[in-house]
Amino acid sequence: MRTDAxxxxxxxxxxxxxxxxSNSYGSMAPGSRWGAxxxxxxxxxxPWIFGTWGVIHFLLVGMLIYQFTDAGHTPVISGLGYRFPILCVLNAVYAGLASAHSxxxxxxxxxxxxxxxxxxxxxxxxxxxxxxxxIKVHHASSSLLDTLFVHAPFSLWHGFSVxxxxxxGFSAFGVDATHHKAGIPTKIFVFIALLLLEATAAGYALHANGDLAGALVISLGLLAIFQHQTVEHAGKFIHFSALVFFIISLVAVLRASIAAIQARRTGATAEERAPLNA
Known part of the structure; x- marks a missing residue:
């Protein structure tokens, strides 16, 4: 057990x-405004998409235990540094502000x-x-524990923060969906936002050193938007735009996942054959 630092x-x-x-879990409470x-x-x-916090928190508990081990000391203490406490404070402030209303x-x-x-x-x-x-550039994962308790929570957090x-932004500058119908400008801005979310998810998934966890969170976010923005509430354009972009992003995630599995199998096969070819 490492007790230094x-x-x-x-x-x-x-x-x-x-x-x-309590503010961080405000989105999970019935009738909560957090997130909106x-x-x-x-x-x-x-609201179910905010359950992502539960997954992130669970993995961060593992990270806080992992930091006391020899393997976890360097990536957590040297890799995250004091940026992690700062991030925690900033996120708590955001949670309080996002849940505040008159x-x-x-x-x-x-x-x-x-x-x-x-x-x-x-x-x-x-x-x-x-x-x-x-952590992705300077502290690449060297074990399953590194992946689970150092890289995975921040991949999820990174995607969810998008x-x-x-x-x-839409809460600050958009119209109140409970009192105003979606006009043409609103539909255009929503479409652009959905397009950017889909492009970000696809970019994360299909990049050479992709981030499947972050891409999956964004893809599921598009699904949650599609489910909430019904035809009766938001109209066909917003509803089906969200559906189309969710499907496109999900295809990118699945394609990247299949490619990653095939690459691992190819690498494992090459390692097994190497001694025979020597």
């Missing part, structure tokens, strides 16, 4: 407890909360992207 490891644990506070912001938009997904019908105060949440989410997305890039960034 004990203060840093303790800070990781304390920050994680802050991150997993001060008001639902025409990009708001079904008790009455003050559109001005709701806009302020949504705008602050959007700005904070920009910093969250930037922070998690920095961590994701650092979804949250779009949701926060």
């Amino acid at each position: 004990l203060g840093h490891k303790a800070l990781n644990i304390v920050s994680f407890l802050l991150f997993t506070g 912001g001060a008001h639902p938009s025409y990009l708001t997904p079904e 008790n009455g019908h003050s559109s001005i105060s709701d806009f302020v909360w949504s705008l602050l949440a959007f700005i904070t989410m920009i910093f969250v997305a930037g922070s998690v992207s920095h961590i994701y890039r650092t 979804i949250l960034l779009f949701l926060a």
